Amino acid sequence: MTIPISPVPSEPDRPASLYDLVGEETFRSIVHEFYLRVPSDPVLGPMYPAEDMAGAEDRLRWFLVQYWGGPQTFNEQRGHPRLRMRHMHFAVTPEAREHWLTMMSESLATVSDEDLPEPARLAIWDHMVRVADMLINRA
Ligand code: HEM
Structure with missing residues (x-):
């Protein structure tokens, strides 16, 4: 039996990121839970685009995933984050x-400690x- 050996490592040779440890689904859950709450909030509800909540959900998830070492989808779809500038027209x-x-x-x-271990939870919260x-x- 021949074992196929590829010269190209399946993963780039770099230390695991927080994204690698926590996974896409955890970021998906956090951001989904957040956007479930937005419409009924008296301060934030009116600020967010009611007609494009799914789009807003994607944008925040892309940003967090990218920041924590996952795919660079935010930059590909939206360009450089420049968050302060992007929030200027919101109060x-x-x-x-x-x-x-x-x-x-x-x-x-809402996310379990198993899906989001304490050190990762604290790091994400601190950044937010x-x-x-x-x-x-x-x-
Ligand atoms: C401090 C209170 C905040 C308010 C009132 C606020 C409000 C908003 C609003 C109204 C939007 C537009 C939704 C959309 O169409 O995408 C938005 C977008 C966004 N916010 Fe915030 N935000 C806040 C904090 C944050 C924080 C802490 C982060 C990151 C940790 C963040 C990251 C983003 C991102 C990535 C977008 C999408 C930007 C884009 O692609 O145009 N925001 N925010």
């Missing part, structure tokens, strides 16, 4: 930041808080 007040992070914390809480702080653009 990201301290109140909106609070609502966004509260809904995201509820969404993260830092980005949310950076996005505030109105008093």
